[in-house]
């Protein structure tokens with residue numbers, strides 16, 4: 360990340376806090392690392408992103424239904440899914456600074472430094488070797504790669520490293536109040552992904568919603584990962600939310616459905632008006648234990664191109680393993696071909712918080728503007744896609760008297776059943792506009808003395824800052840049209 364990118368990222372983080380989008384969790388106690396709370400505008404924006412995803416999945420497709428599974432699941436779920444044995448990252452500690460690194464992060468950072476120094480070839484060789492060793496889980500080889508290249512800790516600047524160890528990312532907690540001689544008996548895990556709640560309910564959902572393959576099950580909800588290095592604001596959190604959809608298909612059709620969902624999901628991102636050049640696909644060369652194909656949809660965050668969503672062809676791995684561990688049949692009878700089989704699955708998995716950060720990154724803008732008298736001014740404006748903006752309409756009486764507040768409140772009363780409105784009467788009108796720009800409100804309506812004469816108001820648009828005079832009766836329709844509600 361260069362200095363300009365870093366400055367922009369820091370500005371977004373400060374703005375998110377100052378304007379009530381995101382706060383560090385339990386901040387009065389100095390916060391909790393990689394855990395965040397969403398404030399008044401943040402929780403609205405987050406809800407709107409979630410709703411937009413949910414609608415695109417469950418309302419816009421006849422064959423996708425939603426569920427809401429519990430966070431706690433029977434512990435055998437995680438044995439069957441492979442998380443107990445495989446959901447871990449290799450980590451290494453620097454003995455002098457005690458700083459812990461994810462091995463891939465340490466090596467990638469070293470390679471990035473080499474690239475900055477113009478040593479492209481060496482950096483590429485190191486990265487290729489890492490991928491090869493990583494694929495074989497060859498920790499001795501990875502340690503040698505770190506030692507041979509004299510990779511240093513960014514805090515102590517030394518090469519004094521521990522051995523590489525596996526670190527399981529699942530949080531454990533105790534369940535129930537019954538004492539047991541074996542403490543392991545009461546252990547449950549906080550789910551590290553929402554997907555398994557869908558797999559264990561596969562037959563319940565298929566039967567009750569009378570679904571025929573191909574069909575999907577969608578879910579949004581919290582997931583928890585004890586990330587080794589949790590940093591970069593809400594990009595990598597220990598408690599976060601996922602929006603996942605598992606699409607159940609006939610074995611052998613996975614390639615075409617994988618391509619289908621790869622295209623569909625990118626279309627969803629672009630439907631928010633985010634430029635296509637800010638996105639790219641990244642195909643996985645190292646596949647997770649459950650996948651026969653996988654890619655990330657990456658976005659050009661201020662911290663560089665990073666994953667926002669994963670598309671995974673999960674084969675029949677999950678259902679087969681749940682069948683094996685539970686002893687319950689999880690097959691589907693396909694009447695078209697007269698066959699019983701365990702369906703294959705294509706998964707689309709997007710982090711809600713990461714999508715939120717994407718929206719902040721896309722929207723945040725420090726603009727220089729020319730005022731009517733020709734002088735220069737600046738404003739911070741959030742160009743949040745209008746349909747997911749936290750507040751859609753601010754209604755502002757020009758002054759706090761002469762009956763203008765009453766008219767403004769009547770407008771709000773008329774509009775608020777349909778979209779989120781905001782009333783404000785304090786401060787000069789220019790300052791009130793700026794506050795709405797800073798939280799991304801697409802429209803402001805100002806009620807002035809002329810309103811009393813002819814029932815017209817000034818409608819101001821956030822992005823163009825253009826103002827027009829419209830009749831009070833037109834406000835609702837104008838917003839419906841523009842917001843595409």
Ligand code: ATP
Pocket residue numbers: 552584586593594595596597599600601666667668669708709710711712713714
């Ligand atoms: P990463 O490589 O960044 O650790 P991942 O490949 O492990 O992510 P998946 O298991 O595919 O991620 O999870 C699907 C999505 O969930 C990711 O694309 C991301 O948007 C989100 N996600 C995963 N881990 C986190 C986290 N710690 N904090 C916030 N979002 C996350």
